Amino acid sequence: MIKGKISLIILVSVILVFTATAFAQIIEKKPSIAGKEYVPGEIIVKFKSEVSEDAITKTNQRHRASVVYKSPVLGFRRLKIPEEKNVPEMIEFYKKDPNVEYAEPNYIAYAFWTPNDEYFRYQWHLDNSKYGGINMEKAWDVTGGPGNSGAGVIVAVVDTGVAYENYGIYAIAPDLGGTSFVIVKGSDLVDDDDHPNDDEGHGTHVTGTIAQTTNNSIGVAGVAFSCSIMPIKVLDNTGSGTYSDVAEGIRWAADNNAQVINLSLGGKFSSETLRLACEYAYKKGVVLVCAAGNDGRNGVSYPAAYDAYCIAVGATRYDETKAYYSNFGKSLDLVAPGGDLRVDQNKDGYADGVLQQTFKSGQPTNFAYYFYQGTSMAAPHVSGVAALLIST
Ligand SMILES: [Ca+2]
Ligand SMILES: [Ca+2]
Ligand SMILES: [Ca+2]
Ligand SMILES: [Ca+2]
Known part of the structure; x- marks a missing residue:
């Protein structure tokens, strides 16, 4: 099998995807993201560094978004959004908030x-x-x-x-x-x-x-x-x-x-x-x-x-x-x-x-x-x- 055998497989581009829960203890149903541009049902938000945890929690509660992951060093949070909301409208909500540094979809890399x-x-x-x-x-x-x-x-x-x-x-x-x-x-x-x-x-x-x-x-x-x-x-x-x-x-x-x-x-x-x-x-x-x-x-x-x-x-x-x-x-x-x-x-x-x-x-x-x-x-x-x- 090894010696002398040359096989050819051409894989043009990869379409199927799944989302990874980044760290343990999060009980999260992994939504299918096959063929999608970004992870459905969640967004990434980074608050300005001077904003208190208390203020962040209140903002998230107001939008009924829950934190599924917070990057300990880079400081961004992955937020699960309410089921009846979509990613673009949630991003608009957060972008309007002066406490937010940026808000964006969790895009998929291939x-x-x-x-x-x-x-x-x-x-x-x-x-x-x-x-x-x-x-x-x-x-x-x-x-x-x-x-x-x-x-x-x-x-x-x-x-x-x-x-x-x-x-x-x-x-x-x-x-x-x-x-x-x-x-x-x-x-x-x-x-x-x-x-x-x-x-x-x-x-x-x-x-x-x-x-x-x-x-x-x-x-x-x-x-x-x-x-x-x-x-x-x-x-x-x-x-x-x-x-x-x-x-x-x-x-x-x-x-x-x-x-x-x-x-x-x-x-x-x-x-x-x-x-x-x-x-x-x-x-x-x-x-x-x-x-x-x-x-x-x-x-x-x-x-x-x-x-x-x-x-x-x-x-x-x-x-x-x-x-x-x-x-x-x-x-x-x-x-x-x-x-x-x-x-x-x-x-x-x-x-x-x-x-x-x-x-x-x-x-x-x-x-x-x-x-x-x-x-x-x-x-x-x-x-x-x-x-x-x-x-x-
Ligand atoms: Ca060698
Ligand atoms: Ca050749
Ligand atoms: Ca492994
Ligand atoms: Ca360059």
Whole structure:
């Protein structure tokens, strides 16, 4: 199964969603948010810092809204709204209140991607004799080669989780066996536990590009293979998650000494919750690397579009032209290989995707090497290079 088998799966965009209750002890029926732009029945409100808890409670009581979650550091609250009210009208109520800093929907973020399988010589995106790669062999000579490329740097992968351990129904990806991980308590914000295991495959593939175990004679390579990966799970088994969880994931990473945060995810809506989380991490000196989005449009997704805080990464293919699906426009900062599964420009017999080890959604112990395409695959090339720069 592993050796020599290359499978191709193209996942264009993820539509199904569910909402995550961020922390325990909240008894909350999870509404379906499949195909929706934001979580129904709730809003995010941040009160001005000088407003007393008493005044906040009175305001919420007046609107018959109940607090389901309060961010301890970022200060926003997720409010459950009365059943007969809708999200836009509740936001209008709160926006009119002079005590409110901002009020907005809890938008849904989606993973960007697409899949397929094996070996360094098929990783044209890292190095090849002609086009399209990022010349890693020369770079590794500068950074210290095997054992020292990215050493001491923590890169947070805020995503679907990572196949980093043998635990319950989950297993460590064999080609992450020599990769180092930093696990933070509570870093699974979807299932509210301490084990950010991947149940989808996207975060494991992204992690492979940054730090696949390299020079171990099996599988494939990663860019900064001596760095430490901090997996933070904010996307569920359909590749979707709420902006509130993404914001908290960014904040958790920043508070736990991540130096780079890879965000191969996004949504089309701007959000104060998300923007302020990026600002928070940025002000702590964290490098935020974000996928530009796969809509093929002029204009990049959020959080990539926050020019003040984020490096927005678009995708290229083997011939060094823009991949058809990559967003572009004035907020775009860099491009990196994201692949194009419709072509075989390097004539190696396989579609030109980014090759790392992962698993198919729902089969978290069945590892193989897959070619994926997407700005989700381009961003981790940049995160890996950022880790190398920090460590050098
Ligand atoms: Ca978990
Ligand atoms: Ca390897
Ligand atoms: Ca930008
Ligand atoms: Ca090819």
